[in-house]
Amino acid sequence: xxxxxxxxxxxxxxxxxxxxxxxxxxxxxxxxxxxxxxxxxxxxxxxxxxxxxxxxxxxxxxxxxxxxxxxxxxxxxxxxxxxxxxxxxxxxxxxxxxxxxxxxxxxxxxxx
Amino acid sequence: xxxxxxxxxxxxxxxxxxxxxxxxxxxxxxxxxxxxxxxxxxxxxxxxxxxxxxxxxxxxxxxxxxxxxxxxxxxxxxxxxxxxxxxxxxxxxxxxxxxxxxxxxxxxxxxx
Amino acid sequence: xxxxxxxxxxxxxxxxxxxxxxxxxxxxxxxxxxxxxxxxxxxxxxxxxxxxxxxxxxxxxxxxxxxxxxxxxxxxxxxxxxxxxxxxxxxxxxxxxxxxxxxxxxxxxxxx
Amino acid sequence: xxxxxxxxxxxxxxxxxxxxxxxxxxxxxxxxxxxxxxxxxxxxxxxxxxxxxxxxxxxxxxxxxxxxxxxxxxxxxxxxxxxxxxxxxxxxxxxxxxxxxxxxxxxxxxxx
Numbered sequence: 001x002x003x004x005x006x007x008x009x010x011x012x013x014x015x016x017x018x019x020x021x022x023x024x025x026x027x028x029x030x031x032x033x034x035x036x037x038x039x040x041x042x043x044x045x046x047x048x049x050x051x052x053x054x055x056x057x058x059x060x061x062x063x064x065x066x067x068x069x070x071x072x073x074x075x076x077x078x079x080x081x082x083x084x085x086x087x088x089x090x091x092x093x094x095x096x097x098x099x100x101x102x103x104x105x106x107x108x109x110x111x112x
Numbered sequence: 113x114x115x116x117x118x119x120x121x122x123x124x125x126x127x128x129x130x131x132x133x134x135x136x137x138x139x140x141x142x143x144x145x146x147x148x149x150x151x152x153x154x155x156x157x158x159x160x161x162x163x164x165x166x167x168x169x170x171x172x173x174x175x176x177x178x179x180x181x182x183x184x185x186x187x188x189x190x191x192x193x194x195x196x197x198x199x200x201x202x203x204x205x206x207x208x209x210x211x212x213x214x215x216x217x218x219x220x221x222x223x224x
Numbered sequence: 225x226x227x228x229x230x231x232x233x234x235x236x237x238x239x240x241x242x243x244x245x246x247x248x249x250x251x252x253x254x255x256x257x258x259x260x261x262x263x264x265x266x267x268x269x270x271x272x273x274x275x276x277x278x279x280x281x282x283x284x285x286x287x288x289x290x291x292x293x294x295x296x297x298x299x300x301x302x303x304x305x306x307x308x309x310x311x312x313x314x315x316x317x318x319x320x321x322x323x324x325x326x327x328x329x330x331x332x333x334x335x336x
Numbered sequence: 337x338x339x340x341x342x343x344x345x346x347x348x349x350x351x352x353x354x355x356x357x358x359x360x361x362x363x364x365x366x367x368x369x370x371x372x373x374x375x376x377x378x379x380x381x382x383x384x385x386x387x388x389x390x391x392x393x394x395x396x397x398x399x400x401x402x403x404x405x406x407x408x409x410x411x412x413x414x415x416x417x418x419x420x421x422x423x424x425x426x427x428x429x430x431x432x433x434x435x436x437x438x439x440x441x442x443x444x445x446x447x448x
Contacts, residue, residue, distance in 0.1 A: 002115040003115050003116045004115045004116060007195055010198075011198070018214045019215050019216045020214075020218070025161045025164065026156065026167070027160075027161055027164040028269065030152045030153045032270075034149040034150060034370060035269060037145045037179075038262030040145065041142045041259055044142055044255075045255055045259060046247040046252055046442035047139065052137065053137065061201075064186060064187060064197060065198045065201035066201065067145060067179070068194060068197070068198050069201060071176060071179055071183065074172075078172060080172075082180060083115050083119055085176060088177065089178065090123065090181075093126065094126070103130050103131050104130070104131045106383070140381065140382055146258060146374060146377065147378050147381060150371045150374030150375075153370065158359040159330070161272065218270035227419045231423065234422075235422070242433060243439050244442070246440075247442045249385045249388065250396070251383065251384075251385055252385075254373070254377045258377055261403075264370075265366045265367060265370055271363065276362045277362050279362070284414060284416075285414075286425060286428075288407060288410060288416065289425035292411075292418060295403055296422070298396075302396060304396075306339070306343070307343055309398075309404070310346075310401045312397070312401065313405060318350070321354060323354060327353075328355045328358075330356070330359045
């Protein structure tokens, strides 16, 4: 079984054991991802880039795990293959951000 | 090779081809995840739960793919094994949300 | 003195008493607003629209106050007149969302 | 009339002219604030602190105006007096962050 399938099955089991599918509609899962992303950001709030790199690894792990958890659940809900959607997005970004134009700059594709 | 390893290698290749590692510090990647999460939420803004389920699947795929992309890159940057951190978090949540108390309720563990 | 000026002066006093201007650069204040907005959203997580309306008013007050606090501080930092920037935005939105087209629909202006 | 009352009345007029109160439930307004906060953050994405200060002022104004707009609408919906809730929060923070402990540090009150 693939890693992603295995993780997803564990998440589904955890959810179903608690009868939580009823709360996990698409809109709520999207809000949940956003909240977890903010909790990740809170670790680095008021810190500069260097200090951020030295932040508590365990906290980063936990918040990032929460983001992944809700993201895998949302993907499963819609029947998305995570590998496929990420590789598809990379393909699109390859066109939006051609190497020769995007190299070494953080500009948005609309400004390249 | 595992799914996650394969996705991550493609993301790293995309990033390195553009010399973008210089922008991808921990703090910036965390902000990027948060911004992509908001773009996902924008798809459902002003819609109720039912309408949200009927939203454009292609848009959901793309925004979710962006969230995954930055999350995999952040995990890789810190040497986290995504499967491990998510399964570890499930274990912790099993203790915070015991089935008998959490079943059928959306209350936070602090209120159970 | 105007309400907004009075609020802003209190916020500046609080900040200066603690010598916190050094942390309040534009980027950090923007992240802070985003984090407080997520804390507001957390009050309503997993709740439907009706339940959300019945949420703890004191919590809503506190999170909304935090959003206002960082927003007023960011406005002050850049010398923005809050009344002016909001009224200017309403004018722009009057053009983007003409009444006859936008009435009763939640569509984005790009789809009207 | 106070500044805040004047701004709020203009926002209510804009909203009512379009019959949008039906979409502005508490949960949706909270999500809207969060989305606008992310759009503000996007201006500074991948930029360091110094570059962020040099960002396009007009863009900052517009995104900040959006955050204020939805925040004033949410306050009005719940009958909150913005000045009162912000000054109340400053009082609470005066206790959570006593000057002698909080001076010059960005630590959270739980770590002071």
